[in-house]
Amino acid sequence: MEQLDTAYVIDDDKIFTYALSRQMKLVNFSRSVMVFHNGLEALKHLTPAMASPEELPSLILLDLNMPVLDGWQFLDEFTKLRPNKKIRIYIVSSSIDPADHERALRYESVSNFYIKPISKTNLLEILSHMTLH
Amino acid sequence: MQTRLELYQLVTPLAELGIWERNLSTGKVFWNEIIRQILEVDEDFQPGSQTNIRFYKDTDRVQSMIESVIESGKPQQAELEMVTALGNAKWVKVRMHIRSNEGSGKLLYGTLEDVTAEVDAKLLLQEREQRFSKAFNYAPIGMALVSLKGEWLKANPSLCGMLGYSEDEFMGRTFQEITFPEDLETDLEQMSHLLARDITNYSLEKRYYHKNGHIIWALLNVSLVRDERENPLYFISQIKDITEQKKNTGIIEAQNGRLLNFAHIVSHNLRSHAGNIYMLAQMILGENDQAEKDVLTGMLADNADSLLNTLDELNEIVKINNEGTTHRQVINLRKEIERTANILAASIRAEGATVTVQGPEDISILFNPSYFESVFINLISNSLKYRHPDRPPIIAITVEDIAEKVQITVADNGIGLDMVLHGHKLFGMYKAFHGNADARGMGLFLIRNQIEAMGGSITAHGNPGEGMTFTIEINKA
Numbered sequence: 001m002e003q004l005d006t007a008y009v010i011d012d013d014k015i016f017t018y019a020l021s022r023q024m025k026l027v028n029f030s031r032s033v034m035v036f037h038n039g040l041e042a043l044k045h046l047t048p049a050m051a052s053p054e055e056l057p058s059l060i061l062l063d064l065n066m067p068v069l070d071g072w073q074f075l076d077e078f079t080k081l082r083p084n085k086k087i088r089i090y091i092v093s094s095s096i097d098p099a100d101h102e103r104a105l106r107y108e109s110v111s112n113f114y115i116k117p118i119s120k121t122n123l124l125e126i127l128s129h130m131t132l133h
Numbered sequence: 134m135q136t137r138l139e140l141y142q143l144v145t146p147l148a149e150l151g152i153w154e155r156n157l158s159t160g161k162v163f164w165n166e167i168i169r170q171i172l173e174v175d176e177d178f179q180p181g182s183q184t185n186i187r188f189y190k191d192t193d194r195v196q197s198m199i200e201s202v203i204e205s206g207k208p209q210q211a212e213l214e215m216v217t218a219l220g221n222a223k224w225v226k227v228r229m230h231i232r233s234n235e236g237s238g239k240l241l242y243g244t245l246e247d248v249t250a251e252v253d254a255k256l257l258l259q260e261r262e263q264r265f266s267k268a269f270n271y272a273p274i275g276m277a278l279v280s281l282k283g284e285w286l287k288a289n290p291s292l293c294g295m296l297g298y299s300e301d302e303f304m305g306r307t308f309q310e311i312t313f314p315e316d317l318e319t320d321l322e323q324m325s326h327l328l329a330r331d332i333t334n335y336s337l338e339k340r341y342y343h344k345n346g347h348i349i350w351a352l353l354n355v356s357l358v359r360d361e362r363e364n365p366l367y368f369i370s371q372i373k374d375i376t377e378q379k380k381n382t383g384i385i386e387a388q389n390g391r392l393l394n395f396a397h398i399v400s401h402n403l404r405s406h407a408g409n410i411y412m413l414a415q416m417i418l419g420e421n422d423q424a425e426k427d428v429l430t431g432m433l434a435d436n437a438d439s440l441l442n443t444l445d446e447l448n449e450i451v452k453i454n455n456e457g458t459t460h461r462q463v464i465n466l467r468k469e470i471e472r473t474a475n476i477l478a479a480s481i482r483a484e485g486a487t488v489t490v491q492g493p494e495d496i497s498i499l500f501n502p503s504y505f506e507s508v509f510i511n512l513i514s515n516s517l518k519y520r521h522p523d524r525p526p527i528i529a530i531t532v533e534d535i536a537e538k539v540q541i542t543v544a545d546n547g548i549g550l551d552m553v554l555h556g557h558k559l560f561g562m563y564k565a566f567h568g569n570a571d572a573r574g575m576g577l578f579l580i581r582n583q584i585e586a587m588g589g590s591i592t593a594h595g596n597p598g599e600g601m602t603f604t605i606e607i608n609k610a
Binding site: 013015016018019020022023065069070073093094095096097115116117118 | 397400401402404405407408409411412413416432435436554558
């Protein structure tokens with residue numbers, strides 16, 4: 001299976017991001033994984049990279065419940081950026097509230113919603129979906 | 134003459150009109166065939182002056198009628214009950230008059246009609262009206278007759294009690310006048326459907342204004358009464374007071390909302406930890422390097438720790454909502470706020486902060502004392518924690534009397550918060566906004582729960598760089 005270039009993980013749970021990035025490495029998910037602990041950190045990194053598409057990630061795994069700038073606010077800000085590269089966003093959250101799922105899928109940039117914990121199978125599923133399209 | 138008599142003989146049986154005559158001197162009586170039919174006597178029956186009267190139930194009344202006609206010379210008529218020769222009860226209409234005949238003296242004459250069917254129908258109608266009027270006047274729910282234009286025609290005592298108007302006061306008004314404006318259109322629309330025969334009745338929940346101005350929630354049921362030619366006459370409205378029910382439904386809905394929200398919080402927080410534990414365990418099992426295994430095991434232990442913390446915190450919230458109301462005491466606001474601020478005296482001094490408490494000294498509320506402490510310690514220490522670096526903190530606490538409620542504001546000159554960005558989740562669980570290491574996002578969530586458990590509310594406003602103001606509203610003791 002093809003490998004992705006850069007993937008972002010945006011989540012404030014440090015244990016989760018550690019475990020997730022290790023699993024991503026194990027399945028050869030992407031050439032690099034960048035971890036941000038809230039939406040604002042990620043946004044600060046994304047905004048200056050807008051001009052150079054090669055620096056932009058092709059995928060973002062995004063948590064919803066975070067301090068400073070949460071997943072929703074990140075999505076709102078991200079939509080305004082209008083990147084000239086296809087960036088797919090997958091929500092990875094502990095929320096089982098159906099209202100959150102519906103709301104997330106209303107964002108055009110959101111491809112799917114995964115409930116934690118995320119398994120190796122889930123990662124491979126995302127990867128095959130990404131490389132097919 | 135001959136033709137007229139013939140016609141008369143034809144018409145009399147057609148009209149079922151009994152005709153009789155009695156000669157007061159001779160006692161001789163004439164009955165036509167119809168009279169015999171009404172009385173159910175056979176052809177051989179010989180009427181006599183006394184035998185005739187005995188058919189009537191109220192013989193005295195017939196006797197006095199006869200006497201009155203004889204005395205006054207004016208005709209009389211009456212509807213009377215009688216029992217026929219075969220024992221059947223009947224209502225008859227009796228007309229009588231008197232005339233003098235030169236040859237034979239005074240003659241009493243008249244007619245007799247069987248009106249049993251008409252009288253029965255009339256009595257039935259009277260009974261129904263009486264029954265309706267009893268049901269109307271003693272009904273435990275409000276009832277009214279309303280004209281096609283909406284004017285009150287009749288209102289029962291229950292409705293008068295419910296809406297505060299006497300029946301006379303109702304008479305000058307329309308239902309439109311005392312209907313809550315937002316609910317009027319639906320009612321009028323249904324009314325027109327009823328008039329157009331699209332429906333036979335309708336029910337709706339609507340609001341009326343009580344005479345005192347407050348709102349009464351009611352369940353209204355309306356039907357339309359038409360005359361025998363199907364022309365609409367008036368509406369019958371049944372109006373049930375459901376204000377209390379509405380209030381309770383509101384409380385239950387709010388409670389359910391809070392419960393569902395709490396269920397989501399519990400699920401979310403437990404899942405975060407459980408998910409991590411699962412992932413870490415999987416990784417430990419698949420790891421060959423001992424040093425890496427040790428790192429992962431350490432993380433697993435940390436995670437188990439924070440899972441227990443989370444459980445304690447969730448338990449705390451459940452306790453607030455369960456036990457809060459059972460430990461309420463009368464609390465003097467000014468005194469207790471000043472006492473609580475004093476607990477933080479050391480931190481206040483260390484930050485060079487000024488805390489002022491203003492407002493009337495005699496206002497008290499019913500509140501759980503430890504929650505009260507928790508609320509003000511949290512608010513004051515938040516103001517100290519999020520102070521502006523360029524100026525000493527000023528925390529102004531004001532108590533204000535607003536009608537049945539008390540308003541307490543806690544205003545600071547700290548770094549404030551972007552309310553557009555964060556306002557909606559300020560009081561949420563595990564929400565921290567400034568990236569402070571010691572901010573766990575529990576304080577405001579806890580005190581909101583504590584205040585709501587006491588029947589109060591808390592709101593916030595503020596601007597980045599300009600400070601925050603928290604406003605608490607609660608009923609007076």
